[in-house]
Amino acid sequence: MKKNWKIITSLLLVLVLALTACGKKEVSGPNDEEAVVDDGETTTQTEDKDEVASVGDIKLPHPSLIKKDGETVGGTLNVGLVTDTPFEGIFNTFLYSNNADSLLASPMKGSFTKGGANSEIVDGGYCNFEFDKEAKTATYKIHKDLTWSDGVPVTVDDIIFVYESIAHKDYPGVRFDTNYRNVVGIEEYHNGTADSISGLKKIDDKTLEVSFKEFYPGILWGAGLTYNAEPAHYLKDIPLKEMEAHEKVRVKPLSCGPFVVSNIVPGESVEYIPNPHWFGEEPKVEKIVYKRTSQDTVVEALKSGTFDVIEDINVNSYPEYKDLSNITLASNIGRSYGYIGFKHGKWDVEAKTVVPDPTKKLSDVKLRQAIAYAMNNEEIAEVFYNDLRIPANALITPFHATFWNAAQERYAYNPEKAMQILDEAGYVDVDGDGMRELPNGDKLKINFLSMSGGDIAEPLAQFYIQCWKDVGLDVELQNGRLIEMNAFYDMVEDDNEDIDLYMAAWSVGSNPEPSGLYGREALFNYSRYASEENDKLIAAISSEKAFGEDGIDNDYLVKAYHDWQKYVHDQVVVAPTHYRVTLTALNNRVNYWDLNKINEWGWEKVGLLSDTPEKGN
Secondary structure (H helix, E strand, O other): OEOOOEOOOOHHHHHHHHHHHOOOOOOOOOOHHHHOOOOOOOOOOOOOOOOOOEEOOEEOOOOOEEEOOOOOOOOEEEEEEEOOOOOOOOOOOOOOOOHHHHHHHHHHHOOOOEEOOOOOEEOOOOEEEEEEOOOOEEEEEEOOOOEOOOOOEOOHHHHHHHHHHHOOOOOOOOOOOHHHHOEOOHHHHHHOOOOOOOOEEEEEOOEEEEEEOOOOHHHHHOOOOOOOOOOHHHHOOOOHHHHOOOHHHHOOOOOOOOEEEEEEEOOOEEEEEEOOOOOOOOOOOOEEEEEEEOOOOHHHHHHHOOOOEEOOOOOOOHHHHOOOOOEEEEEEEEEEEEEEEEOOEEEEOOOOEEEEOOOOOOOOHHHHHHHHHOOOHHHHHHHOOOOOEEEOOOOOOHHHOOOOOOOOOOOOOOHHHHHHHHHHHOOOOOOOOOOOEOOOOOEOEEEEEOEOOOOOHHHHHHHHHHHHHHOOOEEEEHHHOOEOHHHHHHHHHOOOOOOOEEEEEEEOOOOOOOHHHHOOOOOOOOOOOOOHHHHHHHHHHOOHHHEOOOEEOHHHHHHHHHHHHHHHHHHOOEEEEEEEEEEEEEEOOEOEEEOOOOOOOOHHHOOEOOOOOOOOO
16 A cells, blocks of 8 residues: 555635634634645645635735745845854754754755644655555655755755664764654664664665654654755765754754855854756855844835845734734744643663653652643733734644644633642642642742743733732742743753753654654653653554554544543643734845645745845835
């Protein structure tokens, strides 16, 4: 049985329509008429500020597709990266681990794989796949003309290099998870008992067959598959421990996408020029300059025309830029969600597994439930984010609408219920200071780690702290201050002993299967939660039972996702806070941008309609 698996499609619209069931009324998921049609192709729509993406009476604030007619003029596309922290600049897809580096690499990466209506892998990228359930294989088929920017063809050796790097004992990254461990022979390679991964079979220079121990649904979404190649001929002689800092990764990376890096000012800016060996459509601009900018100055920069594009622009200053005369805004439901994390245990570096610790301060599920009920996410969405955040009810996002349980009840703000739970669980104020003690009478002081960045970072952290104090929980910022982003994630990943609570966010990939973020063997499982029931429910999602006679068993798989969402909700493994409406700001001279899930958009298609940017008022 080979590819063209019947993937769930009918539920997409239904669940998108149900978006308001757990949130407010002002946003919607992707417009089905714009984003998805039965044959998987996109429609086009000329930008009109009076037209917005909509489903029924649920509306996004701006269109998802911006497309303007007219001749393009070449020139330089100036892109703003909004961050108060210098970016790391790791241009390697198996080494980078933050969103800034992912955005910076996007003009180089292009569309190695392409996603369908439910984000499953479909044909149409630089690399297509063929799946064979009976043989438990997935086969890469790299485009015959795909070439690195130094003129060397992209081959399966570049895919094998990625597998062997991720599985290497010296690999410093976070991607060697259960999905990669499912590849035949990869554990033997990792343990040093084999010189190669036996499950990787080179058919020819452009065709690679991967054999899996178990063939489960997530493989159709990319589980155990790499979404990108890396140039083996260019990087293979660099020891893995040194690769992250090497100039071939930091300063002179190769590209097989439409653009290649031409200059880098570390932490500040990146310049790209068209890849001379790019096989696809000729890029419309002569150069792209990606430059870091501060949240404090981004509105003035937009107004003056300094930037043509700002992706994922912060929504807390939305009223200041939404009516600028020189920009056009695009919007859609994002793949990100915020959450409050609880530290449940530690990461065993040697065994590469989560080790739960029942003595942790927040190990009592009743205490975690009370913390969740005390969080006023509704007011935060309105006051801090101009209603461009949606209070979240689950750890699957509306972006994966088929699997997200829109009907699941969330921990809506209810301080009375939070206090009732605490009272019943024995967390009462013993010494009369207004703060609750542990059931054994000891002081309960909770350390809260939150990161700096932007005007609202401090007031937002203090708002949550006040919410918890209002129900009698003594929560304080760890060390009395916010922490810079890179240091924040170092502390979280290293399981700093002082962290009890932390506030973070995930931008999820195309595969909604949760083992990569919440599985026992996932380094990304920052909360360090693990239980046999969690293992069992994640395994159910990845079970072969999810396959019916002619493809995915829709009912089984949706139920498996819903069962896991309910469990992690009841256990408050983490407390999700908000889903995000993403906004991209475009100077009016930019001709094309598309945030729809299915589209034909690429950086090479973005052009400028005039030599100079428009200035606003």
